[in-house]
Amino acid sequence: MRAAILHQIGQDSLDVRDDVEAVGFGPGRVRVRLRASSLCHSDLSAMSGVLPQPAPFVPGHEGAGDVLEVGEGVDGLAVGDRVVLCWMAPCGDCPHCRRGQGHLCVSSLRRLGTPGFRLGEATDAFGFYNTGTFAEEAVVAADAVIKVPADLPYELAALIGCGVTTGFGAAANTAAVEPGSAVAVIGAGGVGIAAVQGARVCGADRITVVDPVASRRERALGFGATDAVAPEELKAAAKALEAGGYDYVFEAVGRSATVRAAYDAARRGGAVVVIGAGAKDDQVHFSMGELFFNEKRVLSSMYGGGDVRRTVARVIELWRDGRIDLAGMITHRVGLDGVNEAIAQMRSGEALRTVVSLGQD
Template identity: 55%
Template sequence: MLAALMTELGQDKLEVRDDVETIGFGPGKVRVAIKATGLCQSDLSGMKGIIPNAVPMVLGHEGAGEVLEVGEGVTHVGPGDRVIVNWRPSCGTCAYCHRGESNLCMAGVAAVGIPAFRSRGTDFFRFMGAGTFAEEVVLEAGFAAPFPDDVSYEAAALIGCGVTTGLGAAINSCDVKAGESVAVIGCGGVGISAVMGAKAAGAAHVVAVDPVAGRRRWALDLGATAAVSPDELPDAVRDITAGFGFDHVIEAVGRPATVRSAYEAARRGGTVCLVGVGGAQDMMPVNLLELFASAKRIVPSIYGGDDVTRTYGRVINLIRAGRIDLEALVTHRMPLADVNQAIDLMRSGESLRVMLTNA
């Protein structure tokens, strides 16, 4: 079968091979034919080693597909079922799961060290336990979350990462209320999903902040009430909030400079929500005195900031109600074989979400 392989950290291009096989199927496993998988900035972080993972590996973690086969003991899905690849599965028994915080459950982390592919005598691991840049993948059962027939594979793939992460940051981590003001810094797939979430929550002002003009236009089409470049953000604070600051600022980049901009744009007592993934060397650019005096809440948001399947359900309900259109996030579609072209598009900022599909 076809898969895109990363043989060592720092590769600029993935190696697409058609002689890859899945391995490791057995009790507690699910074999899934991937129908659609999106490209996410986290995949680039995986290529650079910013997000650690066992190497060599198959990248991809935002996917959906059809169950081909289930191992002994798997009862929640069966052959023919449509599933989202949930890269943060819950064990159901740990303290986080009991508190309804399955997005913090660490049960799935071990999967990154389990080989799931083989090519030319070498075993390959799955990025974030998922490995969706392949025609098929063998997953631990918890990674397969069923979704209804009235949701498309593309929408389900987006729910599998970017939409749940961004929209969940707005509706869960920030708990945006009707009439509030929100700024979103960084308007790739995750950031624009946060824009959509803030709009769905009834925010009066949703300001998209991005250096790329095309992304600002997309943000306006998908719910932003204004869109500005990073240099224009102070003006937006003055003109839109009368200098008061935004109730919530969602940072979807993962750099100290943009975190600082988010902090400065939030009102006193407001929320600074950190969604972007930075590196271990990136330090928080806020001192303790100003943090105390401003009373601003700094809230990291992991995978939607709430129980994962609960957020999946909220997103699906918003789709059914016609309040969000996830297919509108997809600006480019191409076959898996063109994955390197898709990566170039993502790096350039010329795409919002690129969707790789398998026939």
């Protein structure tokens, strides 16, 4: 089959080849024919080494397709089911899962060293966080497969695999934004726009988007943002509010500087919600005095901050009701041969979400 490969961490482009095989099928596993994959900034972070991932590997973790084969012991899935892949699959039995916090389950990370693909006749390769959706097929653990309605288009389903679930869940689950609130979202990429939509669904009265790219700021207004400012304008916008800051500030970039800016823009007693996946050596600093005196809550939101399957189901329901715009988030579409073009578009800030089509036959 065809797949895109990163041979070494730090390389800028992927090698699209047709001698790749998905391996590892057996009990407890599912073979999926992928139809669409969305490009997320986390894929670029794995390619650069910011997120840990052994190489060579097939990037991509926002994927949707159909079940081709079901291994022994797998319940609830059948050949032909339309599915979305879950890159941080909950095991269902650890303390986090038993508390209903399956998004915090790390059992799947223990499989990162297990090859999911083979190049040519002898070279093992991995799937990004045990998925690898820039391929025509993938073999994954059954707990990494979420069944979705058959009428949900593949390209929209792919978005739900990570970015939409992460951003929407940060607003609806982690922050539980209250109606009438003033919200700011730093970063108008796919996750940030999903957070905007989540805050709107929750009833936020004011939603300010912060981004250095004017076209991204303008685009955010179409998803429910009430105003948009450049980063250097955030401080003045926050001080102009009656409370002296925002009730909730979402950081969807993954850098210490923007986390600090988010903290400064929140009102006393407000909340800072960190969604962006940053580097482990990028440290953000607060003084003990300000942490005590301001009583601002600093919250991190991992994969939507709640049970992933429930969040996915809620997003689909809201999409059906016309309350979440998924199709509008797709600004570019390419085939597998265009994946490097898609990477360049994301790095430039041109693309919100690019969907890689993997064939509909």
